Amino acid sequence: MEITKVLENVYKFNHSIPNVAINFNQYLVLGKQTLLAHTGNVIIAKNLIPELKKLLGGKSLNYIFVSHFESDECGGINLITEAFPEAEVICSNTTEMQFKGFGFSTKTLVKKPEEVLEVEDLTLKFIKYPSEMHLWEGILAIDTSRNMLFSSDLFIHWDTIKEQEISSNIEAEINNVTLQQVPSPEALEEIKTTLSALDIKYIACGHGPFITL
Secondary structure, three states, X not given: OEEEEEEOOEEEEEEEOOOOOOEEEEXXXXXXXXXXXXXXXXXXXXXXXXXXXXXXXXXXXXXXXXXXXOHHHHOOHHHHHHHOOOOEEEXXXXXXXXXXXXXXXXXXXXXXXXXXEEEOOEEEEEEEEEEOOOXXXXXXXXXXOOOEEXXXXXXXXXXXXXXXXXXXXXXXXXXXXXXXXXXXXXXXXXXXXXHHOOOOOEXXXXXXXEEEO
């Protein structure tokens, strides 16, 4: 695991798994209100918990953001919520139903596209995310105080997958989102239009580098 401070009070945790040709990122926003974006799978979560406790330094973990139901986004949710029982899990209605179906006992805060969560120094706006592979209802989140998008699986740079940070521009990143990420022409066009209208300065990718725009 590599830990990188990518912005003031924002930390990236990067995990590689042997013989798996992709890496997995989680992010901690460490303000008055604290947020973990994604948990990783069970193996990742076990390694992540002690590092979270060090960085939190006794503070509570207030929120866990889960963009959609998949093992690298929320496979470690039970372990993380056992370690931080006060945390609320921010997710879509579909993801909450999957939690219940798999017997995950979590405190959930269901959010819909265009809704906003505003608490002290943390403001998140939620975006419709038709997550692969089944186009299940998911959500992305933009931290509007930092103009930072938690992009889940939308932006993957295979050529720089092992780099921690890179620079790019938002037009190129949006143009690089294809039917591989959103396998519906209508849904793909909708999410591209939505992202183009936002003021995004940073992309906190689920896989690959943290992108400064």
